[in-house]
Amino acid sequence: MPQYGSQQGSLPVVHLRMLVSLGHLKAPLSWAGIITLSSVRQEGIALQARLPNCRLASTTSRGEMSAMSTADGNLSDFFSGRKVHQSALALMPDMDSSLFTAIQSIRRSYDKHYRRWPPHVNIIYPFVPEYEFDAAARVLQKALSSFAVIDDCTMARMGYFEHGRSSCTAWLAPQDARLSDAELRHEEELARPAPHPRIIQLQAACQAAIPHCADLTASFGGRFTPHLSIGQFQDRKSAKDFIDSVDWVAEVFPVRQLYLLARNGPTDPFSVRYIVRLAGGSVTRVEPGTLPSHAGATFADQGLFRLSAGTKNATPPARINPAEVEVDGSLLEGGGQVLRISLALGILLRKRLRISSIRSGRSKPGLQPQHLAGVRLVAEIGRSSVEGANLGSTEVCIHPPLSPSLDASPSPQRHLKADPGTAGSVTLLLQAALPLLAFQAPAQSARPGPRPGAEGVTLTLQGGTTVSHSPSIDYFVHVTAPVLARMGLVVETEVLSRGFFPQGGGQVQVHVSPPLSPLRPLNLTDPGRPQRVLAFATGIVTAGSGADKRLVEGLGDVLGNVLEEVFGGQIAIEYQDNVWRQEPFSGREQEGGGGGGRRQGFASRKRARGRLKREVFHLLLVLESTSGCRLGADMLLEDLRQFQNHTNGKPDGSGDHNGDRHCEKEGEQRRVCTELASTLRKCQAAGACVDEHTLDQLVMYMALAQGTSRVLGPPRSFLSSNHVATAIRITEQLLGVSFKMWSDKSDGPLTVEIAQGHAFTPET
Known part of the structure; x- marks a missing residue:
């Protein structure tokens, strides 16, 4: 191989590129002279990337650049x-230390720079450009050749800096482990870190070796203030509350080496490029994506920390849970239910969650607007950071706060709002948020039971109040909420406006009064006898239309007759007609002046019809028994165009025989009422105390409650989905509880039991 290192003259850029591509310049360059490159700055940068042991000098007046050897x-x-x-x-x-694990578990939730920076104490920042790292590493190695390792350093004290009135940074300070208790108390009174004196000496030696990088000392009035940032907060009180909430255990922080960190661009994370060991130790250049084996961990290419097997077994400080729980979003039902239960329990238990394969089996996998609104809502309620909260995302990571005191509202009353911007179900949003609202603050009294009218959280939800593939808000109010009240959770709901697909626009206000003790166990094993049926009709129809005449008009009378037939005797009925009747298209807007009357009339008619909302009809029946159990059954009809055919499109129904219209009307109403009433009767006769839609919602609350809970649901043959089994699997995984589910006979009720609930409170 030619000895290019001995040349003293200049080489054209293309020649140097050829040498690099042929592998002739893999070894560090050893020439002492200067290679002049007849090139513009871009050529020099390209060469610098290929010759890491060279630096590019400043551009000369003739536009030339030079590369200098750093070998001697x-x-x-x-x-x-x-x-x-x-x-x-x-x-x-060290990345295989419990200190690293504990710091990262805090930073993940509180430090906005968690992804950009590793946990670090800056010695010099800003620093030399990366293409000067080889020279910098060797300069530092020489300057620190006699500097001994610091083995008596600990991360023992937390504090914070104030940046004006609206920003604070919390930190850990490296301190001398040999300080007495009196000295420690004195340092805790200081408003700034009181660092280990030898770290001050270390920084001074490094800065003397590279004197033009002195910003850290300049920014602190000439005094170096080493600290490791762990979080940012809005004000002094928030920072103090955070520090008081973490039971930090002093951890040894041995200082044996320095790290040269760099990132490629302004949005890329920092990663290690060189390691300089103290006391005359070696210099190691770190290849991209790896760290030396002694560090016990690797940087992923994107800069994320991957803990080694040894780190997972490290014991973190109290009340810090560094483990990240993986949840398979495609489990069993594989829909939004997995996401809702996982997010709620993860934040309540302050567990970091990674939910993957979200809705992977659906026609539109990943987060849709309603799911995305739910993720953002629970993150706001739980003061949690979230990653992957994007439309269509199939993976979400949630990082809740570490202390229950941070979950409490700073004011007695909190008002929250969620709006997916579509007709997404408000009930599904409420399902995700309700567990967090129930335990949003520590109880103020030991008195058991709910706190009617007490301070709590008010949540305003917008979207669809009655849409397909989800319980309606009326179902929640009249079926699910009364069961939760038995457990001590009081939920007050007010429907301000109703929303249907596709317009949405519904608005519901929910007020939750937190229980003052763990939820009471639930024992629903006596189905009782049918006592009363509550009926709620909602929807939008055009006044006088076929849908109005054949579905809504006179529905209460038909329902009474059907219920008497199905239940074999008189039964109390309460019927509410909440159907909105919109004004029909009158035809007057067809009239237009001028010669284009026909065309203008068509356009006016089209605009008028465009202002009419799509017709929809929903009927909910709720069966209440003598033992207080409630079963629900409903039917949603979203396409009512079929009913217009029987009136020839005329609002008054002219053209039909009155007798035929009456038979068709009563026949359609009877079909709907009979189907719903029969479903309730069969479920109640089988011994069920709750229907399947309430049963899967109760699983999580049974697990959070204290003691033994047992509920009788409908027979297995009645179940239309895997929602119950899915709720049990996810709850068992996250809470560590154990459910039993069985039927004594094939057509008997399904028993769901938990022998010992978690007895959850915000303090646990």
């Missing part, structure tokens, strides 16, 4: 004098 000579002379915010010289905890 006075290395400090090769610094260009530049300093950039894309690089840093820092200390870091």
Whole structure:
């Protein structure tokens, strides 16, 4: 191989590129002279990327650049004098240590720079450009050749900096482990970190070696203030509350080496490029994506930390849970239910969750607007950070706060709002948020039971109040909420406006009064006898239309007759007609002046019909028994065009025989009422105390309650989905409880039992 290193002259850029491509310049360059490149700056940058042991000097007046060897000579002379915010010289905890694990578990929830920076203490920042790292590493190695390892350093004290009135940064300070209790108390009174004196000496030695990078000392009035940032907060009180809430255990922080960190661009994360060991140790260049084996961990290409097997077994400080729980979003039912239960329990238990394969089996996998609104809502309620909250995302990571005191509202009353911007179900949004609203603040009294009228959280939800593939808001109010009240959870709901597919626009206000003790166990094993039926008709029809005449008009009378027939005797009935009748298209807007009357009339008619809302009809029946159990059954008809055919499209129904219209009308109403009433009767006769839609919602609350809960649901043959089994699997995984589910006979009720609930309170 030619000895190109001995040349003293200049080489054209293309020649150097050829040498690099042929592999002739893999070894560090050893020439002492300067290679002049007849090239513009872009060519020099391309060469610098290929020759990591060379630096590019400043551009000369003739537009030329030079590359200087860092293999010998006075290395400090090769610094260009530049300093950039894309690089840093820092200390870091060993990645296989419990200190690293504990710090990361805090930063994940509170530090907005968690993804950008590893846990670090800056020694010099900003630092030299990355293309000068080789020279910098060797300069530092020489300057620190006699600097002994610091083995008596600990991360023992938390504090915070104030940045004006609206921002605070919480930190850990590296301290001398040999300090007495009196000295520690004195340092805790200081408003700034009181660091280990040898770290001050270490920083001074590094800065003397690279003197043009002195921003850290300049920014603190000439005094170096080493600290490891762990979170940002809005004000002093929030920072103090955070520090008081974490039972931090002092961890050893041995200082044996320095790390040269860099990132490629302004949005890329920092990663280790060089390691300089103290006391005359070696210099190691770190290949992209890896760290030396002694570090016990690797940086992924995107800069995320992957803990080693040894780290997973490390014991973190109290009340810090570094483990990240993986939840399979495609489990069993594989829909939004997995997401809702996982998010609620993860935040309540302060567990970091990674939910993958979200709705992977659906025709439109990933987060849809309603799911996305739910993710953002629970993150807001639980003061949690979230990753992957994007439309269509199939993976979400949630990082809740570490302490229950941070879940409490800073004011007695909190008002929250969620709007998916579509006709997405408000009831499904409420399902995700309700467990968090129930336990949003520590109880103020030991008195058991609910706190009617007490301070709580008010939530306003917008979207669809009655849409397909989800319980209606009326179902929640009249079926699910009364059962939750038995457990001590009081939910007050007011429907301000109704919304249907596709317009949406419904608005519901929910007020939750937190229970003052763990939820009471639920024992629903006596179905009782049928006592009363509550009926609620909702929807939108055009006044006088076929849908109005054949579905809504006189429905109460038909329903009474059907219920008497199905239940074999008189039964109390309460019927509410909440159907909105919109004004029909009158035809007057067809009239238009001028010669284009026919065309103008058609356009006016089209605009008028465009203002009419799509017709929809919903009927909910609720069967209440003598034992207080409630069963629900409903039917939603979203396409009512079929009913217009029987009136020839005329609002008054002219053209039909009155007798035929009466038979068709009563026949349609009777069909709907009979189907719903028969469903309730069969479910109640089988011994069920709740229907399947309430049963799957109760699973999580039974697990959170204290003691033994047992509920009788409908027979297995009545179940239309895997929602119950899915709720049990996810709840068992996250809460560590155990459910039993069985039937004594094939057509008998399905028993769901938990022998010992979690007895959850915000303090647990």
